[in-house]
Amino acid sequence: MTHAVDAVDWSAVQTLQERMARQPSGGFWYDVYDHAIELVLSGSRREEPYLLRNVVRDAKTTVRRRKELEIRRFGGSLDQPEISCEVDRDPVVVAMRPTSAEVQLARAEQFLQFKKNVNGANPKAEDVLKLWLNGESVAHTAFDLSISPDYVKKIRKLIYAAAKNHHAESEAA
Secondary structure (H helix, E strand, O other): OOOOOOHHHHHHHHHHHHHHHOOOOOOHHHHHHHHHHHHHHOOOOOOOOOHHHHHHHHHHHHHHHHHHHHHHHHOOOOOOOOOOHHHHOOHHHHHOOOOOHHHHHHHHHHHHHHHHHHHHHOOOHHHHHHHHHOOOOHHHHHHHHOOOHHHHHHHHHHHHHHHHHHHHHHHHO
């Protein structure tokens, strides 16, 4: 679908290109500005007074999520230079930072106990949990496991409840 670029869109694209030119290629903000340009040119946004600010905000959120998913899926190191300090300060990423071997072992033991509780709740729960941890959507999980999306949502609710109970038990201990 072709989209006619008007003066507001063109001005936003030029501003984003100027900002992008000042960033190192492959860096966080370079990716944000690149994605923001795609958003402006997509034609899905109406002319709005805060177009530039909104596309940068939306692009920043999207790029941050992609980087987090990349870290979860491929086990990338958080020390890689292309993952900027902007992503580094994000609470989700901070929680994923490598810790000492003792802490990792304790977490692994807690997770195994949690998985046992989840498996008792539903026979498909472990498979749903594995795909959920890999960042798969409800639709993708349903397709992979040959079950309905509503059933996946039901199992995710059971997993969430089990996690809440497990957390309460571990806090009490």
